[in-house]
Amino acid sequence: MKVRFHLPDFARLFKFNSVFLTMMENSPEFFREGVEIASIYGVFPPSMWNGGRVMHGMCHKDFVKGVTNYFNKKGIPLRFTFTNPMLEKKHLSDEFCNMVMHIADNGLNECIVMSPILEDYIRKTYPNFKLTSSTCKRITDPDTLYEEVCKDYHIVVIDYDLNNKFDILEKIPSKEKCEILVNACCNPGCANRSLHYQTIGTEQIAYANHVRKYPNVPFDSNKFAAEHPEAKAIFECKCEHRSLFDIKDLSTHITPDDIWNKYVPMGFNQFKIEGRTFDMFNLMEHYLYYMVKPECIEKARLTFLRNLSLNGAIIIPDHS
Known part of the structure; x- marks a missing residue:
């Protein structure tokens, strides 16, 4: 049995994920049956091709090389979230994205x-x-989804509004090439989701252009929001800040027991944990919840926190 997880962010969360992978290597007894890391997804900021979440920051070429080599030597692919829906042909020649x-x-x-x-x-x-193929496409029509799965994609990420709709999921061909987002924080059936992706894409392009022209001047997100009143509801949305414990009652939520007892027996084995912009402690709870045996969570949490501290990912004052 293989239960393959796609984890968030190799740039901002580089230390976090590298420490977690080390714990997997050193303490395999903590983990549920069949857990594997299929990829780590995200971008090196300020990639203007990025979509899904606005990612600020500036990564230099040596960092890009180092992170890529680190995960690739472990056999783990980086999977770039180049899902910006607002791209034009002029953006294809972007120097930074092509360098990456x-x-x-x-x-x-x-x-x-x-x-x-x-x-x-x-x-x-x-x-x-x-x-x-990205979940950002918002493919919720079953027949259109079945056609998408049959196209020339390595993986198709299923729109999470279809989570737990087993009458639709059961009919998907080639379930092994489908990826299920298990911990969606967005409201099910959100009418603003496509607009949200478009607004994120527009801001990511604006950010990338800004840091190229004015590298020493901070990007003003509040000014950007004021210039886009049509997206007022998007900027006011707090869903992406929900914790694991806030999302468990959503109809789109998939529990670990669901994964092992329902989805894997159906033929699905690719699962995405979202969280590129989660705070570290919230994301840690998601990792433990999905990948660690329930009886080992407390010990794994302590081990993980200690190793994060030892590696400088979190700073704990020494009061001795």
Whole structure:
């Protein structure tokens, strides 16, 4: 049995994820049966092709090389969230994104895509990258979903409004190439979700252009929001700040028992944990909840926290 998890963020959460992987290697007895890490997804900021969450920051070439080499040597692909729906042809030549693609072009790493423009560019320019069809496409019609799964994608991420709708999920062909987002924090059936993705894409492009032109001037997110009154509800949304304990009652929530007792027996074995912008402690609870045996969670939490402290990922004052 393989239960393959796709984990969030290799840049901002580099230490967090590297410490977690070390705990998996050193304490395999903590973990549920069959747990594997299928990929770590995200971007190196300020990638303007990024979508799904606005990612601020600036990663230099040496950092990109170091992180890519670190995870790839463990056999773990980086999977770039190049899901910005607002891209135009002029954005395809972005120097930073193409630099990242050149560094990671070794046949192991992958891209998640939404924009047909970018997908076509990557297929032609970087054919070594496996492509994943993004949940950002909002494919909720069953027949359209079944057609998407049959297309030339390595993985298709299912829209999480279909979570737990087993009459639809059961009919999906090639379930092994489908990925289920298990811990969605968005409201089920949210009418603003597509607008949210579009607003994120617009802001990511604005941010990337800003840091290129004015590297020493902070980007003003409040000013950006004021310039886009049509997205007022998006900027006021607090869903992405929900904790694990806030989302358990959502109809789209999938429990660990659901994974092992329902989804895996159906033929699904790819599961995504979202959390690129979660705070570290919230994300830790998600990792423990999904991947660690219930009877080992407390011991694993202590081990994880101690190792995060030893590696400088969290700072605990010494009062001795």
